[in-house]
Amino acid sequence: MLNLAFGFTCSFxxxxxxxxxxxxHALFSMDGDLHSVQKNHVYAVPRIGGIGIACAAVATTIAEPLWATGSNYASLLLLLCAVPAFASGVAEDVTKLVSPRIRLLCAFASALMACLLLNAVVTRVDVPMIDQWLRVLPLGIGFTMLGTAGLTNAVNIIDGFNGLASVVAMMIFGSIGYVAYQVNDWPIMSMALTMVGALGGFVLWNFPTPSVFLGDGGAYLLGFIMAELLVLLIARHPNVPVWYAVSIAIYPVFETLFSIYRRRILHGKPADEPDRLHLHSLVYRRIARRGYDPANLRQKTLRNSYTSIYMWALSVIGIGPATLFWDSRFATFGASVLFVLAYTRLYIAIVRLRTPRWLLFPGHQHTRVTAPDVEQSRH
Known part of the structure; x- marks a missing residue:
């Protein structure tokens, strides 16, 4: 628990x-563009909160031998592997010149480093026919790199509202720490607790009223470390089902897959083209807006924060059961299916303007809203 406390203090x-x-440092750390497609904030604040989280993780890992008897070598290697992905995100935060393709390649580079330095390679998905192929080292490394880079980018996709990605990540790291404790894997547990603490120090500055944003660097750092801890859990412990990893990360993963399907298959657009049709964006525009004056900047900030609360609750559908029944393939698989059903049901209901009344905050039920796409003009 000292990892958590030390990480929290450093981050804060x-x-x-x-x-x-x-x-x-406002000239390079703040994003003055508040009106582009995926912007939902009222005022500009620094987008380099990820630097604080990274510094806290490094400081905690270096200081860990002061209170722990185990080696911190593997944790230091993991943080070293995170550098390409994290650095590409920070570079984008301060320059706005790093393309999504370059950032994806950097995520692949970080994943490859982890495969080589930490032996973090997925060799099973609990399907015998596929497992035979994954035992061929190049195929296993390729599959691991794809999954790691995918989750690294997925966390960035769910970022954009006060506390959304950071609190979801806290829940996921908390679950990883709990399961690592159950299987006596102290290095994974200590790193998971370190990240929970570092995120806690960040959230106090980001929710409900933001003074700092996570930024691409922070999102990539969280996604990469999250992915690697899950890979290591699966690689080291045969009693941890692959579906556990899928279930606790199902929200960012399914959001990404659904977005690719929606853009490429349904709309025929590039998969990386920004839009306002993510579930969290629809919740913000069509549920959290009810009962609020769009001209009131304080209320707009509260709408942003309320949106995160909805998405936290949704993510628990996958994280909760998977954490409680982490060693059951049936339960973890069921949690993933339950989340997918809940997500798609909610998405369809919002798109068709049939949002259940119980989803509205008290006092919002009687506010009449016109057509969902007819919003206040920014001009």
């Missing part, structure tokens, strides 16, 4: 420094 203080010195 470093991000305090970032917030208090915002005027000095």
């Amino acid at each position: 203080l470093i991000i305090l420094l970032i917030v208090r010195s915002a005027g000095k």
Whole structure:
């Protein structure tokens, strides 16, 4: 637990420094574009909160031998492997010049480093025919790199609302730490607790009123470390089903897959083209907006935060059962299916303007809203 406390303290203080010195680095750390497709914030704040989380993780890992008897070598290697993915995200945060393709390649580079330095390779998916192929090392490495890079980018996709990606990541890391404790894997548990603490220090500055954003760097860092801890759990412990990893990460993973399907198959557009049709965007526009004055900037900020609460609750459908029944293939598979059904049911209901009344916050039920796409003009 000292990892959690130390990580929290470091993160909180470093991000305090970032917030208090915002005027000095605003030129490169703040994003003044508040009106593009995926922007839902009222004012600009630093987008380099990921630096605080990264510094806290490094500081905690270096200091860990002061209170723990185990080696911190593997954790330091994991953080080293995260550098390409994290650096590409931070570079995008401060320059806005790093293309999605370059960032994806950097995520692949980080995944390859982890395969080679940590032996973090998935060699089973609990399907005998596929497992035979994954035992061929190049195929196993390729599959692992694809899954790791995918989850790294998936966390970035769900980022964009106050506390959304960070709190979901906290729940996932908390689940990983619990399962690692159950299987006596102390290195994985300590890193998971470190990330929970670092995220806790960040969330206090990001929710409900944001003073700092996670940024692409922070999202890529969280996604990569999350993916690698899951890979290591599966690789080291045959009693941890692959469906456990799928279930606790099902929200960012399914959001990404559904977005690709929606853009490429349904609309014939590039898979990486930004739009406002993510589920969290629809919740913000068609549920959280009810009962609020769009001209009131404070209320718009609250709408942003309320959106995250809806998505936290949805993500628990996958994370909760998978954590409680982590060693059951049937239960973890069922949690994934249940989440997919809940997600698609909610998505269809919102698109068809049939949102259940019980989803509305108290006091919102009687507010009449016109056609969902007829929103207040920004001009």
